Amino acid sequence: MRADLGETLVTREAIARRVEAMGRALASDLEGSMRASGDDPSGGNVVLIPVLTGALVFTADLIRELPLKLSLRVVAVSSYPGKSMASKGVKMASELPGDLRGRHVVVVDDILDSGQTLGLLRDLIVEQEPASVRIVVLLRKPESARKRAVPVEYVGFDIPDAFVVGYGLDYDGFYRNHPEIATLRPDAIG
Numbered sequence: 001m002r003a004d005l006g007e008t009l010v011t012r013e014a015i016a017r018r019v020e021a022m023g024r025a026l027a028s029d030l031e032g033s034m035r036a037s038g039d040d041p042s043g044g045n046v047v048l049i050p051v052l053t054g055a056l057v058f059t060a061d062l063i064r065e066l067p068l069k070l071s072l073r074v075v076a077v078s079s080y081p082g083k084s085m086a087s088k089g090v091k092m093a094s095e096l097p098g099d100l101r102g103r104h105v106v107v108v109d110d111i112l113d114s115g116q117t118l119g120l121l122r123d124l125i126v127e128q129e130p131a132s133v134r135i136v137v138l139l140r141k142p143e144s145a146r147k148r149a150v151p152v153e154y155v156g157f158d159i160p161d162a163f164v165v166g167y168g169l170d171y172d173g174f175y176r177n178h179p180e181i182a183t184l185r186p187d188a189i190g
């Protein structure tokens, strides 16, 4: 696996530090929103929606920094079939939870690239009139990669417009288990 990887863009230690800080900020903002809307912070009204499969590793680390009563509801969005490296439009590949009205919703994804995935999810979630919506991404590519603008409340790292793998991100289904964010060597792309 390592022979296929190029430059490391974000190390394991940097990810760990950043995820901890993001968790702290998110938890305190959620508590603030709940107090403002008269919700009991220990009432279990927070719903985290990880976007499969890329958000799996990030979500596993992030939720352990959130000392809140919350539930997890995964969704799947398909956009990168097989070996493609650019989004070909997106569609829901699983059903979105239908009971988000009045709840505090946090969407967790690995990366903001074209914006189509998170744009679609945000639209569908807002339609349900939740009490609050936040989007958390580990990585964000530059504005020039965007096909649509999406507000994202928490960003771990801004990275260049390169294709990256590791810490949940894949190429053709592989490299999700690599603990750092790295580029791929050109000869590993086929």
Ligand code: IMP
Pocket (backbone or CB within 6 Å): 051, 054, 079, 080, 087, 090, 109, 110, 111, 112, 113, 114, 115, 116, 117, 118, 162, 163, 164, 165, 169, 170, 171
């Ligand atoms: P979007 O283009 O913003 O809709 O991003 C869609 C999805 O594409 C993300 O959730 C990732 O799973 C995937 N993706 C985008 N850029 C990369 C990358 O550099 N490496 C691996 N997956 C990526």
Ligand code: MG
Pocket (backbone or CB within 6 Å): 051, 052, 053, 054, 055, 110
């Ligand atoms: Mg994804």
